[in-house]
Amino acid sequence: MRMRQLGRTGIEVSTYCxxxxxxxxxxNPDHDACTRIVHRALDGGINFIDTADVYGYSxxxxxxxxxxxxxxxxxxxxxxxxxxxxxxPLHSGSxxxxxxxxxxGSLRRLNTxxxxxxxxxxxxxxxxxxxxxxxxxxxxxxxxxxxxxxSNLPASEIVQAHWGSERRGLHRLRTEQPTYSILNRAIExxxxxxAHRLGMGVLVWSPLAMxxxxxxxxxxxxxxxxxxxxxxxxxxxxxxxxxxxxQLIPLAERTGLPLTHLAMAFATAHPDVTSAIVGPRTLDxxxxxxxxxxxxxxxxxxxxxxxxxxxxxxxGPLDVSYQPPSLTDTGKRRxxxxxxxxx
Numbered sequence: 637m638r639m640r641q642l643g644r645t646g647i648e649v650s651t652y653c654x655x656x657x658x659x660x661x662x663x664n665p666d667h668d669a670c671t672r673i674v675h676r677a678l679d680g681g682i683n684f685i686d687t688a689d690v691y692g693y694s695x696x697x698x699x700x701x702x703x704x705x706x707x708x709x710x711x712x713x714x715x716x717x718x719x720x721x722x723x724x725p726l727h728s729g730s731x732x733x734x735x736x737x738x739x740x741g742s743l744r745r746l747n748t749x750x751x752x753x754x755x756x757x758x759x760x761x762x763x764x765x766x767x768x769x770x771x772x773x774x775x776x777x778x779x780x781x782x783x784x785x786x787s788n789l790p791a792s793e794i795v796q797a798h799w800g801s802e803r804r805g806l807h808r809l810r811t812e813q814p815t816y817s818i819l820n821r822a823i824e825x826x827x828x829x830x831a832h833r834l835g836m837g838v839l840v841w842s843p844l845a846m847x848x849x850x851x852x853x854x855x856x857x858x859x860x861x862x863x864x865x866x867x868x869x870x871x872x873x874x875x876x877x878x879x880x881x882x883q884l885i886p887l888a889e890r891t892g893l894p895l896t897h898l899a900m901a902f903a904t905a906h907p908d909v910t911s912a913i914v915g916p917r918t919l920d921x922x923x924x925x926x927x928x929x930x931x932x933x934x935x936x937x938x939x940x941x942x943x944x945x946x947x948x949x950x951x952g953p954l955d956v957s958y959q960p961p962s963l964t965d966t967g968k969r970r971x972x973x974x975x976x977x978x979x
Contacts, residue, residue, distance in 0.1 A: 637650040637651060637652060637680065637681025637682060637683075637929060638650070638651045639651070639683075640910050640911065641837070641910070642712070642753075642783075642810070642811065642837035642910055642911075643810045643811055643831075643835055643836045643837030643910070644810070644835040645782075645783045645810050645811075645837065647712055647752065647782075647783070648683075649683060649684040649712050649837075649839075649910065649911050650681055650682045650683050650684050650911065651904050651910075651911055651912065651929070652677075652682050652684075652900075652904075652911065652912060652913075652914050652925070652926075652929060653682070653684040653685065653686050653714075653839050653911040653912065653913045653914070654673075654674065654677040654682050654684065654685045654686070654913075654914060654916075655686050655687075655841065655913035655914060655915035656670075656685065656686065656687040656691060656696050656699070656700060656915070657687075657688070657691050657696070657915055658915050658916065658917040659673075659687075659691070659692060659695075659696045659699045659700070660691060660692020660693070660695040660696045660699060661692050661693060661695060662691070662692055663692075663917045664917050664918065667699050667702070669918075669919070670699045670703065671699065671702065671703040672919055673916060673918075673919055673922050674700065674703035674704070675703065676919060676922055676923070676926075677922060677926075678707060678710065678711070680922075680926045680929075681929075683710060683711055683712055684711070684712045684714070684839075684911055685700060685704075685711055685712070685713055685714065686714045686715070686716075686813075686839065686841075686913055687700050687713075687714070687715045687716075687746075688715055688716035688717075688719065688757055689715060689716065689717055689719070689721055689738055689741060689742050689745075690716075690719035690720065690721060690757070694721060694741070694745060697715065697742055697745035697746050698745045700713075700746055701745055701746040701747035701748065702747070704746075704747070704748075705747065708747075708748055711752075712752045712753065713746065713748065713751060713752045713753070714751070714752060714753035714754075714755060714785075714839075715742050715746065715751055715753075715754065715755070716754075716755040716756070716757035716787060716813075717730075717734070717735060717738040717739065717742070717754070717755075717756070717757060718730050718756055718757035718758050718760060719757050719758065721738070721741070729760050729762065729763060730756055730760035730763045730767075730768040731760075731763050731767060731768075731771075732767055732768075732770065732771040735768065735771040735772065735775070736771060736775075739751070739754065739775055739780060739781070742754075743780065749780070750779060750780055750781065750782060751780065751781050751782065752782045752783065753781075753782065753783050753784070753785055753810075753811060754772065754775065754781040754783075754784050754785070755784070755785040755786060755787050755811065755813060756768060756784075756785070756786045756787060756789070756809075757787050757788070758787065758788050758958050759788065759789055759790070759793055759958065759960065761960075761961055765793070765796055765797050765800050766800040766803075766804055766806070769784075769797060769800055769801055769804070769806040769807065769809075770804070770806060772784040772806075772807060773806045773807040776807050783810045783811070784807055784808075784809055784810060785809055785810055785811030785812060785813065785836075785837075786809050786811070786812050786813070787812070787813035787814070787841075788813070788814060788815075788957070788958035789809075789812060789814075790827075790960060791826035791827045791830045794809065794812060794827070794830055794831070794834070794836075795830060795834075797809050798834055808834075809836065810836060810837060811836055811837040811838065811839060811910075812827065812831050812836050812837075812838055813838075813839050813840070813841055813913075814827050814838070814840060814841070815840065815841050815842045815954055815957050816840035816841075816842075816843060816903055816906075816909065816912075817840075817842060817843050817844065817845040817849060817899060817902075817903060818845070818849060818880075818884065818898075818899055818902050818903075818941055818944075818945055819845045819848060819849070819877055819880060819945060819950065819951050820842070820845060820950040820951070820953075820954065820957075821945055821946075821947060821948055821949055821950055822948065822949065822950040823840075824906070824947050824948045825948035828906065828908040828909075829908075831908060832908045837910040837911075838908055838909050838910050838911075839909075839910055839911045839912070839913055840903055840909055840911075840912050840913065841913045841915075842913075842915075842954065843899055843900055843902075843903035843904075843912045843913070843914070844896060844899050844900070845871075845877070845899070845954075846871055846872070846954060846955075846956070847872070848871070848872060848877055848878075848881060849881070849884070849895055849896065849898075849899035850895060850896050851881065851885055851888075851894075851895040851896075853872050853873075853878065853881070854878065854881065854882070855875070855878040855879065855881070855882050869955065870952070870955050871952070871954050871955045871956075874951065874952050876951045876952060877951045877952060880944055880945055880951055883944045884898070884941075884944060887937065887940055887941070887944075891933075891937055893928070893931060894924070894928065896924060896925065896928060897927075897928030897931045898931070898933070898937075900912060900914070900925065900928055900929075900931070901928065901931040901932065901933045902933060902938070902941060905933055905938065
């Protein structure tokens with residue numbers, strides 16, 4: 637497995653990062669099976685694991701903690717905070733109050749005394765970014781966290797965070813974790829250039845577009861009844877995305893590759909992508925992804941992908957991707973009726 641620098645942290649990580657969202661009650665509830673997946677990933681050269689305190693209702697972190705027993709020092713371990721942990725409204729967000737409690741919970745569940753990369757899972761429009769960065773800086777200085785990062789932040793908020801760090805002498809966000817795949821290339825327009833200029837590492841999630849780039853979902857097939865279809869229904873039935881899949885499948889066949897290998901090789905080919913997160917639910921799925929790790933796409937294949945989905949564009953958002961209030965809150969997009977006329 638090829639290693640790459642994680643931004644300017646001095647940390648080397650594998651080009652594939654093991655994502656663990658499917659470990660636990662929302663994916664694979666067999667803890668022993670999940671442990672075998674972790675061990676196979678480590679044996680296959682992956683040294684980077686990403687999880688979050690909300691995955692599996694916090695059960696996922698426990699699985700990872702047990703799986704890494706005796707191997708913790710061989711792994712760059714990343715987790716995230718911000719999402720709701722339970723029903724108490726105080727147990728979520730990016731306030732200092734919650735961060736200081738959330739990190740202790742993650743450390744306990746992960747059975748470790750430090751986290752290599754602690755990430756803001758989603759933007760928090762209710763909390764000043766400098767409040768968040770101040771708390772995270774204290775965690776770095778205490779030794780509980782080695783580096784800090786973000787996930788799903790718009791480019792403008794990444795820049796704002798860096799301004800705040802410079803102004804206040806706080807630790808900087810060292811990484812960003814956005815969604816990126818052949819079908820979702822919007823980060824090429826602003827987020828990747830900003831990350832490059834700021835020296836940030838980028839670990840991308842859902843390079844297989846929540847399963848669409850496995851080829852399992854086809855344009856003329858009847859809708860599936862599986863759990864994922866109920867979870868992300870618009871994404872998996874979007875006719876524009878399915879049209880693109882129908883063009884990508886023959887491209888993969890002509891190239892002599894499974895579609896999954898084509899998709900993963902595309903995600904890791906971008907010079908500003910450090911690592912692509914793979915999220916296997918089974919050992920067979922992991923083995924398939926590892927088998928394609930050495931896939932190299934030539935310029936002709938990448939040019940054809942550019943024709944199908946042009947650079948910097950996306951074919952509709954993921955159902956589960958973050959959307960800022962400026963898009964979701966109509967009150968932020970429409971003046972009161974009495975003020976809308978220009979004259």
